[in-house]
Amino acid sequence: MAEKQKMIKVYLTGELFEVPEGSTIMMALEYAGFQLKQGVGCREGYCGACATVYREKGDYKLKGGLACQTVVSEGMAITQIPSVPAEKPIYDLNDLTPDVGTFTKLFPSVFRCVSCNSCTKACPQDIEVMDYIQAIIRGDLAKAADISFDCIRCGLCAMRCPAEIVQYNNATLARRLYGKYLAKKSPELEKRLEEIKSGKYDKEIKELKEMPHDELSKIYYKREIKIS
Amino acid sequence: MKIPYFPGCTLKTTAQNFEMSAIESAKKIGIEFIELPRWNCCGVVASLTSDDLMRHLAPVRNFLRVQEMNKQGLVENENRLLTLCSMCYNTLSLSNLRMKNDADDLQKINDFMHKEEENYDGNIEVVHFLSILEEMGFDKLAQKITKPLKDLKVASYYGCMLLRPKEVGIDDAEAPTILENFVKSLKAETVDWDAGSRCCGSYHTVNNVEIVYTLVKGIILDARKNGAEAIITSCPLCAFNLDVRQSEIKKDNPDFQTIPIFYFTQLMGIALGLNKEALGLEFNKIDAEDILKKKKLIK
Amino acid sequence: MAQIIKLKDKNTDFLEKITELSGEQITLCEQCGTCSAGCPFVSEMDINPSQIMRLVMLGQESVMDSKTMWLCASCFTCTVRCPRKLDLSKVSEALRQVKLRGAIDEIDIKEISDEEALKLPTIAVVGSFRKFTG
Ligand code: SF4
Ligand code: SF4
Ligand code: SF4
Ligand code: SF4
Ligand code: SF4
Ligand code: SF4
Ligand code: FES
Numbered sequence: 001m002a003e004k005q006k007m008i009k010v011y012l013t014g015e016l017f018e019v020p021e022g023s024t025i026m027m028a029l030e031y032a033g034f035q036l037k038q039g040v041g042c043r044e045g046y047c048g049a050c051a052t053v054y055r056e057k058g059d060y061k062l063k064g065g066l067a068c069q070t071v072v073s074e075g076m077a078i079t080q081i082p083s084v085p086a087e088k089p090i091y092d093l094n095d096l097t098p099d100v101g102t103f104t105k106l107f108p109s110v111f112r113c114v115s116c117n118s119c120t121k122a123c124p125q126d127i128e129v130m131d132y133i134q135a136i137i138r139g140d141l142a143k144a145a146d147i148s149f150d151c152i153r154c155g156l157c158a159m160r161c162p163a164e165i166v167q168y169n170n171a172t173l174a175r176r177l178y179g180k181y182l183a184k185k186s187p188e189l190e191k192r193l194e195e196i197k198s199g200k201y202d203k204e205i206k207e208l209k210e211m212p213h214d215e216l217s218k219i220y221y222k223r224e225i226k227i228s
Numbered sequence: 229m230k231i232p233y234f235p236g237c238t239l240k241t242t243a244q245n246f247e248m249s250a251i252e253s254a255k256k257i258g259i260e261f262i263e264l265p266r267w268n269c270c271g272v273v274a275s276l277t278s279d280d281l282m283r284h285l286a287p288v289r290n291f292l293r294v295q296e297m298n299k300q301g302l303v304e305n306e307n308r309l310l311t312l313c314s315m316c317y318n319t320l321s322l323s324n325l326r327m328k329n330d331a332d333d334l335q336k337i338n339d340f341m342h343k344e345e346e347n348y349d350g351n352i353e354v355v356h357f358l359s360i361l362e363e364m365g366f367d368k369l370a371q372k373i374t375k376p377l378k379d380l381k382v383a384s385y386y387g388c389m390l391l392r393p394k395e396v397g398i399d400d401a402e403a404p405t406i407l408e409n410f411v412k413s414l415k416a417e418t419v420d421w422d423a424g425s426r427c428c429g430s431y432h433t434v435n436n437v438e439i440v441y442t443l444v445k446g447i448i449l450d451a452r453k454n455g456a457e458a459i460i461t462s463c464p465l466c467a468f469n470l471d472v473r474q475s476e477i478k479k480d481n482p483d484f485q486t487i488p489i490f491y492f493t494q495l496m497g498i499a500l501g502l503n504k505e506a507l508g509l510e511f512n513k514i515d516a517e518d519i520l521k522k523k524k525l526i527k
Numbered sequence: 528m529a530q531i532i533k534l535k536d537k538n539t540d541f542l543e544k545i546t547e548l549s550g551e552q553i554t555l556c557e558q559c560g561t562c563s564a565g566c567p568f569v570s571e572m573d574i575n576p577s578q579i580m581r582l583v584m585l586g587q588e589s590v591m592d593s594k595t596m597w598l599c600a601s602c603f604t605c606t607v608r609c610p611r612k613l614d615l616s617k618v619s620e621a622l623r624q625v626k627l628r629g630a631i632d633e634i635d636i637k638e639i640s641d642e643e644a645l646k647l648p649t650i651a652v653v654g655s656f657r658k659f660t661g
Contacts (some may be wrong), residue, residue: 100241101645104652108636108644111652112660115268115286117342134268137649138237162282238650272654273601276620278550283657315650392603393614401607427567427602431654434647435634439571439598465650472646 011077025052025067025078038082045069048152051124053159054078064122064156084155087166091173098181100139107170110136112163119157119167125150129157129167136174144171145178230303231360232294233261236316236464237269243313243464243491245508250312250357250493256500257372259360261310262302264293272315272465273431274322281336287323288337291352292344308353310360312493314463318389320354321396356390358406358462358492359398366413374501376415380523382495383419383456383487384408385447387466388427401425407460410492414499423450428469437473444473451487457519460492467491471513478514488516498525530578537586545583548621555611556580562605562615568598576605576615583618596622597633597659627661634659 006021012032019028026043029036041049050067057075067080089106096102103110110133119129128147135144148171157167195201208216239247251261267290275283294309311317327334328350338347361369384407391397391404399406404425408418426447429440447470451459461467471489478484494507494516504526509516520526546553556577563575572595574582582590590596599619606614626633636656639647 097645099645100237100649101647104639104647105641105644108639108652108656111649112656113269114271114282115289116282116340117285117289117344121342130268131266137269137653138240139649140240236650237653238648242648243650269649269653271657272650273657275657276601276614276617277548277624279548280624313650315654388602388604391607393606397607427600427604429567430600430602431651431658432598432600433651434639434643434655435659439568443567464648465654468648468651 008072008074010072010075013079014077019072021072023072025054025065025070025072025080026050028072028078029067029080039067039080043068046152048154051081051084051154051156051159052078053081053156064159065124066154069124081155081159084158086155086158086169088169093176093180096177098141098177100137102177103136103170103173106173107166109163109165110170113137113165114163116162118160118162119165122156122160124154124156125152127151132171132174133165133167136170141174141178142182144174145182148175229258230260230262231306231308231310232297232303233263233310234267234270234290234316234320235263236311236313238464239313242511243467245511246312246462246464246467246491246493248506248508249491249497249502252502252506253493253496253500254357256502257364257369262297264290264297264309265302267293270316270319270323272319274319281333281340284323284326284333284337285341287320288327288348289341289344290320291324291327291348292341292346294352295346295349307351308355310355310357312357312462314356314387314389314461315465317354317356317398318396322393324352324354325395356398356462358390358410361410362406366409369410370413370415373414373499375499375525377495377499377525378415378523380416380495380519380525381419381455381457382411382416383421383451383454383459384411384424385459385461385466385470386425387461387463388425388430389463391425407492410496411460414495416495416499419451419454419456421450421454421456423447428466430465430469433465433469433473440469440473441477444469445477445484448474448477448485448487452485456487458488458490458495460490460495462492475513486514488512488514488519490516532582532585532587534585536588538588539586541588542583542586544625545618545621548624549614549617551613551615551617553580553584553613553618556584556613557611559610561608561610565604565608566599567602567604568600571598576619579622580613580615580618583622590622591626595619601658623658624661627659630661632660636660 007018008021009016009018010028012029017032019031039050041047045066045068052067053062053064055062055077056073091106113133117130123129127150132144132147151168151171153168235247254261268286271283271286297303334350386404386407391399391401394401411418429443433440467489474486478486497507558577558581560577563569563577566576569575574593574595579590579595596619601616603616606616
């Protein structure tokens with residue numbers, strides 16, 4: 001590549017840097033010399049570790065996104081949020097019932113929702129966050145589990161909530177309760193678990209574990225996903 | 229008649245008996261409730277300060293759903309939003325009133341209504357099911373009764389939120405008659421009593437249950453004194469306080485004479501000949517079947 | 528109980544603030560006492576509703592320490608009876624908001640016992656948190 005990389009100016013945690021155009025926020029941070037010890041994980045938009053807030057030049061909106069997925073723009077002001085302080089009670093699923101009372105017990109703050117929808121606006125996964133919170137409030141855990149399915153627990157919703165609700169921990173509990181108590185049991189899953197336990201796939205798993213990285217990545221991207 | 233219907237959170241959980249009996253009773257008289265496709269909790273209590281607009285977002289968001297239902301043809305040209313829960317009725321109505329009376333506030337709310345396609349135009353009317361029945365005519369309701377509630381003495385408990393403040397009350401704040409007219413249309417006997425619109429203690433039930441016990445005792449004693457055999461309500465919070473808290477009073481005072489608490493729609497359902505199963509009587513804490521069996525209204 | 532009000536403590540800013548927040552012209556109160564007479568919670572209150580009106584009128588910020596505003600359940604009984612068409616439920620709400628906006632909750636939402644949590648209807652929990660937490 002002979003052509004010179006075009007550079008743009010961005011503010012990283014308040015300081016001005018020049019970074020290559022087209023970089024993601026994460027690339028920009030590293031280019032600028034920040035060593036990321038926190039706020040980074042998969043680099044693929046799956047793990048939710050890299051929550052970041054930013055304002056684009058000339059826009060009043062405070063936006064949220066994943067640093068590994070969001071591309072920088074000229075004049076962007078960026079602050080990474082390496083961790084969101086969260087309310088996270090300890091519970092044993094076996095002691096709980098799949099109903100609204102469990103949330104009154106463990107996450108009473110969920111009932112403070114004012115339906116402002118700020119959470120939905122903040123979600124990088126385009127989840128209707130307010131709708132799953134509302135589903136929880138009316139005890140519809142199946143719906144809450146369904147709506148929140150793609151949540152990667154980045155925490156951006158919780159940062160914007162005027163009611164100080166930690167949406168994703170509520171959603172996680174809803175999905176757990178749904179999975180344990182409400183979801184239809186799958187005989188196929190039971191069967192497969194049995195097979196794994198009996199050692200049917202031990203050989204294949206061993207092979208995968210020993211495979212060189214590029215070969216593994218080749219078969220990973222070649223895999224078929226069946227959506228039923 | 230198809231009408232947009234806002235259930236409220238409690239009707240989906242502890243007050244399922246209210247919703248079940250209301251939907252089935254309404255069907256019997258030709259009214260179909262169409263639940264809002266997406267709705268959110270109204271907030272229970274109205275926001276009462278001049279600047280606290282954020283808490284009006286929830287009610288107004290529900291009004292947008294009614295506008296959408298009309299556009300999508302789920303209902304035909306129906307700008308009314310029906311509620312069963314008294315507190316939903318009150319909170320939605322008070323917010324609506326503010327939006328209708330204050331164009332600036334309405335504008336602000338519309339500006340802050342994240343992720344909604346359209347603006348609220350201020351044209352929705354919040355109505356309580358009792359008002360719909362009144363409008364239809366209690367005499368008409370009386371004609372549809374197949375099982376008159378003969379000799380059943382029913383005290384009408386309005387509580388606060390159906391009647392006050394006056395701007396949104398469904399009847400006269402001091403001398404209401406709508407519930408009594410309803411009771412008469414079922415051919416039951418009305419009870420003349422003092423406590424019908426006395427507050428039950430409301431949400432204090434969460435952190436100050438003693439106050440609720442005191443108020444509930446007063447209400448039940450007044451009903452007893454005036455010969456009531458059943459009390460009706462249209463509020464799931466009144467119902468919780470009068471029913472569940474009453475049962476706790478009984479537990480601590482074995483001599484305490486309890487009175488069963490019904491949603492008005494449960495008695496309506498019986499009178500319209502619904503099956504017992506459609507009434508959700510098992511959700512009522514104080515035995516509700518006993519008195520009905522005594523009066524030969526259910527088996 | 529007789530109470531001595533020290534007028535030198537009069538804080539007109541406080542009166543103005545509550546007037547603005549509540550939207551009620553508090554100084555119009557004629558101290559007839561109708562509100563107190565009909566309030567279902569009056570026996571539990573340390574200062575009755577009409578006294579609250581008088582104290583706010585006189586700019587007495589000490590009312591912030593009273594239990595009255597927290598006991599008022601916005602039942603609107605006084606609202607429909609006041610001869611001056613004043614709405615005390617709004618005055619109580621304004622007083623509560625002054626406290627809650629300082630990020631001080633009146634109740635600890637974690638203090639609900641497990642037994643109660645499983646029993647309480649959503650309507651009670653939402654209502655309580657709206658009135659007692661900021
Ligand atoms: S719901 Fe919240 S935590 Fe989950 S992905 Fe969306 S913003 Fe992140
Ligand atoms: S941001 Fe919080 S208060 Fe607003 S809708 Fe989401 S959960 Fe409710
Ligand atoms: S008053 Fe209740 S039950 Fe009624 S919607 Fe509002 S929160 Fe929920
Ligand atoms: S009677 Fe009790 S629950 Fe019912 S409306 Fe009044 S305060 Fe509310
Ligand atoms: S009823 Fe009205 S005028 Fe009378 S004391 Fe109360 S607030 Fe004042
Ligand atoms: S609104 Fe408040 S002050 Fe007025 S009567 Fe009801 S509880 Fe008492
Ligand atoms: S690093 Fe995992 S989502 Fe961005």
